[in-house]
Amino acid sequence: STFSSIAGDTEFTSDIKRKLRYLETSSGLVDEMNSMCDALNKMHNQLEKAEATAGSNACVNQLTAIVKELEDKVVRFVNDTELNQIVMKNAIDLLQHLTKTCIIKKPESTKVVNLSLPLIFKEQDLVFNLTASIDNASKICIMGMKGVGKTILAKTVYYNKVIVEHFPTRVWITVIAGANKRTKVLLMKNDGTKYQTLTVKQVSGHLKDMDCLVVLDNVSQKNDFDDLYKKLCVSEWQRGSRMVVTTCFKEVALHVDSRSTVHHIPLLTKEESWSLFQKVAAIEKQEPDKKSELTEMETFAKKVVGKCGGLPLAILSLGFAISAKGIAQKSFLWVFEQFNHGRYKTHWLTTWENNRETLSESMRNCLYYFTKFPLDYEISARRLINLWVGEGLVEQNNQKTPEDTAESYLEDLRDRSMIQVVALKSNGKIKTCCLPSMLREIILQSNNRTNHSQYFDTHLDQRFAYNFDDHGLDANSTQAFRNKGIPVSVLFFDKREGSEPGKRVGNILSSGIESEQFLKTRVLDLECIFRPQLPETLSKLNNLKYLSIRWTYLEELPLCICKLLELETLDLKHTCINYIPSSIWKLKKLKKLYLPQNFRSKLEGKPRGNVEETLHTLWGVFLYGNYPLLGYLQNLKSLQKLKLAFQLNGSEQELQKTLAQKIVQLEQLHSLTLKSVDEIGDPEKLILTDMLKLEKLSSLRLFGQLEDTFHVRLLPKNLTDLTLSASKLSVDPMPELQLMPKLKSLCFYADSYIEKRMVCASGFQELKVLRFWNLEMLEELD
Numbered sequence: 120s121t122f123s124s125i126a127g128d129t130e131f132t133s134d135i136k137r138k139l140r141y142l143e144t145s146s147g148l149v150d151e152m153n154s155m156c157d158a159l160n161k162m163h164n165q166l167e168k169a170e171a172t173a174g175s176n177a178c179v180n181q182l183t184a185i186v187k188e189l190e191d192k193v194v195r196f197v198n199d200t201e202l203n204q205i206v207m208k209n210a211i212d213l214l215q216h217l218t219k220t221c222i223i224k225k226p227e228s229t230k231v232v233n234l235s236l237p238l239i240f241k242e243q244d245l246v247f248n249l250t251a252s253i254d255n256a257s258k259i260c261i262m263g264m265k266g267v268g269k270t271i272l273a274k275t276v277y278y279n280k281v282i283v284e285h286f287p288t289r290v291w292i293t294v295i296a297g298a299n300k301r302t303k304v305l306l307m308k309n310d311g312t313k314y315q316t317l318t319v320k321q322v323s324g325h326l327k328d329m330d331c332l333v334v335l336d337n338v339s340q341k342n343d344f345d346d347l348y349k350k351l352c353v354s355e356w357q358r359g360s361r362m363v364v365t366t367c368f369k370e371v372a373l374h375v376d377s378r379s380t381v382h383h384i385p386l387l388t389k390e391e392s393w394s395l396f397q398k399v400a401a402i403e404k405q406e407p408d409k410k411s412e413l414t415e416m417e418t419f420a421k422k423v424v425g426k427c428g429g430l431p432l433a434i435l436s437l438g439f440a441i442s443a444k445g446i447a448q449k450s451f452l453w454v455f456e457q458f459n460h461g462r463y464k465t466h467w468l469t470t471w472e473n474n475r476e477t478l479s480e481s482m483r484n485c486l487y488y489f490t491k492f493p494l495d496y497e498i499s500a501r502r503l504i505n506l507w508v509g510e511g512l513v514e515q516n517n518q519k520t521p522e523d524t525a526e527s528y529l530e531d532l533r534d535r536s537m538i539q540v541v542a543l544k545s546n547g548k549i550k551t552c553c554l555p556s557m558l559r560e561i562i563l564q565s566n567n568r569t570n571h572s573q574y575f576d577t578h579l580d581q582r583f584a585y586n587f588d589d590h591g592l593d594a595n596s597t598q599a600f601r602n603k604g605i606p607v608s609v610l611f612f613d614k615r616e617g618s619e620p621g622k623r624v625g626n627i628l629s630s631g632i633e634s635e636q637f638l639k640t641r642v643l644d645l646e647c648i649f650r651p652q653l654p655e656t657l658s659k660l661n662n663l664k665y666l667s668i669r670w671t672y673l674e675e676l677p678l679c680i681c682k683l684l685e686l687e688t689l690d691l692k693h694t695c696i697n698y699i700p701s702s703i704w705k706l707k708k709l710k711k712l713y714l715p716q717n718f719r720s721k722l723e724g725k726p727r728g729n730v731e732e733t734l735h736t737l738w739g740v741f742l743y744g745n746y747p748l749l750g751y752l753q754n755l756k757s758l759q760k761l762k763l764a765f766q767l768n769g770s771e772q773e774l775q776k777t778l779a780q781k782i783v784q785l786e787q788l789h790s791l792t793l794k795s796v797d798e799i800g801d802p803e804k805l806i807l808t809d810m811l812k813l814e815k816l817s818s819l820r821l822f823g824q825l826e827d828t829f830h831v832r833l834l835p836k837n838l839t840d841l842t843l844s845a846s847k848l849s850v851d852p853m854p855e856l857q858l859m860p861k862l863k864s865l866c867f868y869a870d871s872y873i874e875k876r877m878v879c880a881s882g883f884q885e886l887k888v889l890r891f892w893n894l895e896m897l898e899e900l901d
Contacts, residue, residue, distance in 0.1 A: 241382055245276045249332065249361045250285045258376040261365045263384030264470045264536035266432030266463070269365040272384065273334055276363070286361075288331040290322055292347065296339045302347075319350050326351060330359035338366045341374045368473055369535060383534040386429030386555070389421075389497075389541050395431060396424045399438025425495060428555025429539040433463045467557040471565065474535050484512045485528050486537060489554035490562060491584040493612055497541045500529055500549040502646065502667075505711070509642045509665025509688055510608055520759075545888055546818070546840045546864040580604040585627060587613035587620065608642040616649060625652030632656045646670055646690075658682035669693050669713070681705055691715055692739055699723060704730060714739035716764050725751045735759040735787070742767065742778070749774065753781040759815075761785065764794035764822075768803045779808040788816050795823030802845035802870075809833045817861075821846065831855035839885075840864040843871040850874075857882035869893040876901070 241261075248259060261269045276282060277289060291305040304322040306315040326333070333351055338344050344364065352362070364375045372381045387395065427433040478486065485507050492498055504525040507513050513521045513528070529549055532538045537558065541551040554562075583606040609631070613620040624645060631637035632654065642665045645651050650673055658679040666680065667690040674695045680686075681702040688711040691699075696715055701724025703712075709730055714720050716739035725747055726734065731754045742748060742765035761782070767775040775795070782791070791813075795805040805823030810816070816835040820842040831852050834841070839861050847870055856865065863885050869892065876899040879889070891897070 241272055241384070242275050242279065245272075245363070245382065246279055246281050249276070249363070250281060252359075257360070257379075258362045258364065259379060259382065260372040260375045261363065261382045261384060262369060262372040262534070263367065264386075264430070265367055265466045266430050267384045267386065267536060268431050269367075269384055270336055273336060273363055273365050277332070277334055282332060285330070286332040287329040288325055290326070290331065290333045290351075291336065292319070292334065293336045294338050294343055294347070296343060319347065323351055326356060326360065328357075330357045330361075332360070333362045335362065335364045338364050338371055338375075339368060341371055344371065344375060367469070370477065381534075385533050386536055386539045387431060387434070388429065388539070388543065389425055392424050392427060392429050392434055393421055395434050396420075396438045399435055400441045422495075426556050427463075428467070428557060430463065430466065430555075432466070436463075464557050464561070467555065468561050470536050471558060471561050474537060475565075479514070481512055481514045482528050482531065485525070486532060486554075487562070488512070488582070489538070490559060491582050491608075491610055492554070493586050494559065495553060495556055496612075497551045497553050499551050500526070502644075503529065503552075505665060505667070505688055505690070506608070506642060506644065511641065511664075545842070545866055545890060547887060581607040582610070583608070584610045584612065585624075587611075587615065587623065603636075605636060605639050607640065608644070609637060609640055610642075610644040611648050611651075613648055618650070620648050621650040621652045624648055625654055629654045629656060632659055638662070641665065643667070650674075653677045653679065655679050661685060664688065666690070676700070676703075678702065684708070687711065689713070691720075694718075696720055701725075706730070707733075709734055711736035712738070714741075716741055716762070719743070719764075722748060726755070731755055732757050738762045739764075741765065744771070745774070749778060749781070752778070753784045755785065757787055758785050759787050760790040761788060762792040764796060766796055766798060766803075768795070768797060772804070772806065775804075775806045776808075779806055783808055783810055783812055786812060786815065788813050790818040791816060792820040793822065805846075807833070810835050820844075831859070834859070837861055842866040842868065844868040846871040848872050848874075851877050853878050860884050862886055864888040866890040867892070867894060870895070872897060875899060 245259065245261075261273060263269050277291060283289070287308060289307045291307070292302060295302055302319055304317050304319055306317055306322050306325060308325070325331075335344065335347060348362075352360075364372075366372055366375075369381075424434060424437065427437060475483075485503075488503070488506065489498070504522055507525045507528070508521045513525045515521075516524050519527070526548075529538070529552070533540055533549065533552070537554075538552045539555050540549050541553055544550045581604065611624050611627075613623070628637070633656065637660065639662050640660055641662055643660070643663060644665070644667050646667045647670045648668075649671065651668065651671055653668075655677075656679075657677070660683060663683050663686055665688045666683065666686060667688075669690045670693045672693075672695050673691075676691070676696050676699060678700070680689070681700065682705070684706065685708060686706050687708055689703075689706070689709065690711075690713040692713040692715055694715045695718055697718045697720050699714065699720050699722045703709075703722070704724050704727045707728040707730055710733050712734065713736070714722065719741040720739070722740055731751070734755055735757050737755070737758060738760060740748060740763050742763060763778075765775065765778065767778065782788075782793075793805060793807075795803045797803050802823045805821060805825055807821075807825065807829060810819075810833060813835045814837060817837055818840040819834065819838055820840075822844040823846070825843075825846045825848060829848075832855055836859065838859055841856075841859075841862060841864070843866070845868075851874065852872075856862065862883060865886060865888065867890065872894055873896045875896055877897060878901045891900075
């Protein structure tokens with residue numbers, strides 16, 4: 120191993136020191152070089168005592184390279200001695216930084232500096248579950264793809280001070296697939312007997328008399344787990360003993376114990392990836408005169424780091440390589456080229472092979488959908504879920520809505536490390552995500568040479584994606600023009616400004632409709648296309664279920680849209696449309712309607728036919744005066760998501776009370792957002808009534824000044840997410856909020872609380888997120 124090549128020397132740099140005695144140079148320079156050698160020796164000793172992880176191995180490689188270079192420079196010390204001295208000192212300073220960042224020590228207490236924030240929370244959860252008196256915690260599984268940090272997390276827990284004190288005996292087993300007879304076991308005891316290497320049979324006798332912790336690292340087969348469990352977990356095991364299993368395979372994780380929660384280690388988000396890279400590459404510690412150069416490089420560097428797909432091992436290695444080669448664009452390009460064709464691609468290949476056969480047909484279709492988006496495209500979870508549901512890819516489930524099932528697909532793909540989460544919502548759910556570029560390449564290549572190829576080709580034939588860049592249609596999208604199939608979905612991507620994108624989209628749609636190629640299309644996604652010119656013949660798309668013109672900045676609603684009688688989802692958010700005609704209610708199968716709230720769009724008329732029963736999402740409505748919606752809102756009995764803004768103040772406050780009374784009649788509501796504003800959008804008084812009847816309401820966002828008589832106890836008991844903005848509360852709500860048993864996310868935004876002191880109660884049972892922003896009066900948080 121790498122460690123054995125440097126271990127065993129009594130002095131790592133003794134030969135260099137001997138050579139220094141024969142150099143004709145000042146004693147000051149010799150002392151400086153001796154100091155460098157001492158620093159290298161100290162790091163050598165740290166690494167020799169460290170656990171073998173990817174980070175520490177990379178440090179060893181750096182250390183060996185620096186010692187070799189130092190030895191070469193000692194021989195050539197006649198010229199440029201000052202330059203050599205500076206170069207070597209900088210290299211050693213960098214290595215000291217890397218050593219502190221990347222090693223895991225073997226003592227009983229461990230601190231891992233490069234453990235990402237999600238893993239720190241995972242460590243806390245694992246330590247709690249392992250030491251608590253919980254019946255279903257006897258076996259705990261850590262799951263994630265290779266290189267994501269399972270072993271690092273397990274070792275961090277293994278050496279955690281609380282764990283060491285709680286378990287008199289700890290055992291670490293690195294499992295070799297199909298070779299349990301040759302597996303060696305590391306036994307550690309708190310009575311002074313440490314680091315004994317035994318066989319599985321020998322160690323089983325040490326696990327009978329007291330609570331023990333057994334870690335099975337890298338289990339890849341169910342049979343291996345069963346065999347080891349049978350040999351280790353004899354009937355004499357104490358009730359407080361625990362087992363931790365790490366694996367890349369979901370099937371193994373569920374086999375370990377289907378009753379306990381699997382601790383999934385997801386890929387890092389883009390923000391977490393960049394933070395880890397900065398630590399390892401020491402970018403933040405560069406000289407001030409290089410600041411402008413770094414600012415210029417940062418965008419490019421983030422793109423390269425982003426291509427690591429959130430895989431910590433790849434990011435660590437990229438950081439080490441860049442720290443050695445220097446922060447330059449050519450360094451990034453060269454290093455990433457090696458990564459792209461090197462060993463980290465095999466990690467993604469393994470992930471694909473491990474999961475491909477176990478994905479249901481529905482989930483496989485949903486995963487393939489990612490390949491229709493441009494490379495490294497960041498996709499909102501909202502968009503994906505609506506697309507999947509709109510096309511009918513989601514399996515029917517009587518216990519869940521199609522949207523909830525689609526969201527579970529997305530979470531499952533995340534847990535399998537097949538997608539990277541780019542950003543999270545305040546409640547911890549996925550906000551945006553992407554398909555890692557290496558995995559995308561593997562999916563496209565493997566499906567061209569496997570028995571899935573025909574199935575995958577059919578998938579591609581049914582989904583057209585037109586992706587335009589600065590030079591026009593990119594090479595990967597030309598097949599959409601050549602394709603003579605009948606598409607189920609048609610998607611457009613074009614970030615260019617000006618009128619050209621809108622014209623091009625209009626021409627393609629006109630041609631496709633005229634040739635009858637698009638007549639069976641169910642999904643049409645024009646999101647972010649600047650002002651597409653929709654043809655009147657769009658009304659011929661009699662099978663269209665989903666239409667998105669979000670972020671298109673259209674100024675008028677084309678009347679042809681109101682003739683799409685099969686339409687279920689219409690997304691007009693972030694357009695400039697300020698008038699929605701009453702003909703919109705001809706869409707009798709409409710389930711989701713998203714409106715451009717910022718433009719205070721006036722929604723005319725009232726629902727017709729079955730719309731009152733089918734509409735379950737009404738997002739972005741703006742009310743003012745005697746608005747038609749006030750007359751029929753209470754009739755929308757199937758409404759599950761509602762976002763309302765209103766200007767009902769002064770003489771119209773009675774209307775706001777009427778509105779509050781009608782909202783509490785919508786007993787199917789799951790999500791509710793209310794905003795009370797004046798004519799320029801500033802917060803106004805917000806009147807609420809008793810909401811206890813809304814038993815299904817889980818998410819509530821309130822913007823506006825709440826009444827002095829407002830009481831938290833009038834909120835629904837099943838709330839999991841609560842956000843307050845501009846509430847101007849003068850009474851601390853925390854004592855009442857902590858009594859809400861299911862609250863997981865609590866956010867106080869601008870001027871929601873106007874006193875100097877708040878008591879942050881510890882009685883919350885489920886709270887995971889607590890946010891404060893722009894509370895100018897708050898000075899003390901207890």
